[in-house]
Amino acid sequence: MNILIGGAWPYANGSLHIGHIAALLPGDVLARYWRARGKSVYYVSGSDCFGTPVTIRAKQEGRTPSEISEAYHKEFCEVFQQLGFSYDLYTKTTDKRHMEFVRAFHKIMYHGRYIEEREVKLAFCPSCQKVLTDRLVVGECPAYGMPTRGDQCDACGEVLEADTVVNARCSDCGSALIYKKSTQLFLLISKLETELRALLNNHPDWRKNAIAFTKRYLDEGLRDRAITRDLDWGIDVPKDGYADKKIYIWAENVLGYLSTSAVLCKERGIDFEELFGENALHYYVHGKDNIPFHTIILPSLILAHGKNLRLPDRIISSEYLTLEGKKISTSQNWAIWAKDIAARYNPDTIRYFFIANGPEKRDTDFSWREFVERNNTELLGGWGNLVNRTLVFIVKYLDGIVPKGVLDHDTQSQIETAFAAVGEKIETGKFKEALDSAFDLVRYGNRCYDAGEPWKTRAQCPDACANTLFNCVQIIACLSMILTPFLPFSSSKIVKWLDLTSKWELQQVPAGYQLPQITILFERIDKRYAEEELEKLKMQ
Template sequence: MANIFIGGAWPYANGSLHLGRVASLLPGDVLARYFRAKGDNVLYVSGSDCHGTPVAVQAIREGVEPGHIAGHYHREFADGFKQLGFTYDLYTRTDQRFHHEVVQELFRKLLEQGYLYSRTVQQTYCETDARFLPDRYVEGICPVCAKQARGDQCDHCSTLLDPADLLERTCGICGNPPVERPTEHYYFALSRFQNELAGYASQAAAGWRENAVQLTRRYLEEGLRDRAATRDLSWGVDVPLPGFEHKKIYVWIEAVSGYLSASKQWASETGGRWEPFWLDGERDITAYYVHGKDNVPFHTLIWPAFLLGAGGLHLPDRIISCEYMTLEGKKFSTSRNWAVWLPYMLSRYEPDSIRYFLIANGPEKRILIFRGGNSFTATTENCSAPSATS
């Protein structure tokens, strides 16, 4: 009997789920049902990403605490997944003590192993809002494709960015040009894993979708860069070090660590064992990670680097990375309020009809949705149905 771990990406709790997010996560439930039917030992986990910058900024706009926003959408997500028949063994959330402790433990381990180091850097600061800006809320022109981008990643060409890379930068909250101010942060030495990750990717890529293979190859060819591991934020997981009390662990570290924290939480709550799904000494482990195209580097490079740095933990085997869903030619986006929302669809269609449409059509390449009056119709281009073993 094989041990099958399935991790579904953690949606930001800053707005309702849209069909693009559901489409990217649904293959995980198909896999879980398939392997349980085979008699395998399955652990299927996910949760709401309650700490990200989108949550904090949404709270600012509504004049409430971030926990209020996160709690509201977490409950909505959990109910939506339940209505759709998702069979998570645990669907949890990141803004709770159990998750914080696991993330801080991993942070300390990486520090002890020498993979985290501190340095003073110039970080983007908005004088109008009197705050350091998280990378996602610095906007400008991508230096690679010359299209509008955010300071963490370009949605058009998938380049991983730093805010300093952007041209014509503006604050994503107020729209004014930001300045640079010095601040001390910890950085994760991702570059030290270049050769090891290249070897890993060359072997594991046989179990990945083509978009994951191509994007990962591109990042490796460009050369991996060290990435900030902490940020000047008020909402998130505390940095467990003296002198950093007012800083938080960067959400891109924290969110992917949720796969491990959710597994340990499941074991704690049920009396089960998380070790058979995670420890390299265990036999017959296959780990599936199910997410959208925008999350590829975090699952094929950054999360494997954390696991290698911590030591003894099983790396991803299968990367199920769905393509984007578009509405009238533009990519779905919660922060830009451009999508077809799950609550809307559930109020009008049976859950099994929604599941069937999304599974039958992809979006392995692309689903195009057109809006006319009060109705929605969809067409597909070069799509293929997800496979339980792809």
């Protein structure tokens, strides 16, 4: 089976913060798990380099959109590498291969029955003397009256058209707007309601927020959306008479999942249609605010394309992450930047926290105190303790040679249960429960060690001591595989120490195996660091 895992494409207009990492990390867990299962994995993403957010940042810094997006793209790549994101292809929307794919995809759509030309009103600021993109329009949401931008209301999640915004004003100067006429291409989403509703009804296993958001969009009535705009920065429209326009960002960035997949398919020598056919499983991993783009927009584009390509299977949509009890705000500098936390802390500690305490089913909060506490009690005190005291004991007292023993029936049962439970929960997007199940086996291993008391039986009953250590080594070996999707850095050390395979199956370390030098997996983080980090945050 072919497994496509699409991670949301972050805007290349500013540094990534911990909210991005919390939302995207489940994609890497999925990719590592399915590879261990022997499946053909296509884990793809990239930097979203076009669009108004990039041009706004470029204007603020006196640089070109290309310079800004390329700088942040490089930063994203470095952060993802530091945190162990194992993308098969991480690219950018300015990549020539993506742009060519999008233009070819659009050409096919334009010949179908779901695209039509319409005359529209474009927002124009008489003071600034310029046409405004939707994101540069501010006002009140037509649905609930909350402050909003012209592209999407953050309060209710509604995807908007700028000319529907109440009391519309220019975000740069605050002037009231006038509207000029222009011809644009529209995607007739309203004609796809039957297919989109069937997609929703056929996937009761989607996250609750995805089901609720998508159902609301359908029930409130789908609106047709412009797929071209009068812009300077973007992908050219492949249609005569549209030389002064670009493809609207929402109609090209989500196609990045397809364009990157096409590149990988070509490299691997398989047909693109095979990956987007029946013998495949597709995951899309993103934050709550991106739900409509993956359950409405992306399926609409695929359906309008008309080539019977596979629609999304599983929507892994997180809730929101707050920071020390407050909403993350980049404008107010209330954020922990991914590049900073990645540079200062063990990547597995970061990964562990954002799975164990991630916003999977509800909003969760990041606090430095809890971050430190979880590292010290759960990673160091639980998992690291089991590994260190077992293997170091063997090195110290048994010349590093794994002793003879027999795998206890209960131990084997616990291991088999863990493999099955963790695998099933990862596959269905229940990552926190999966990690909890893995740590059930960690706790079981520590109980076995304590009950066996090898520090006593080493002299009193060497055979019992040997059997305890043998069983603990087998538990550690299996846990190194079970925890690889979550904690790849520390797991890879154990795999090397014990000469294990990378397959999702029971691992065995034979009696007589010579252990190498063992090092500590996790360092204790002094509690004062939590206070220092909190002070830094408040001083930003």
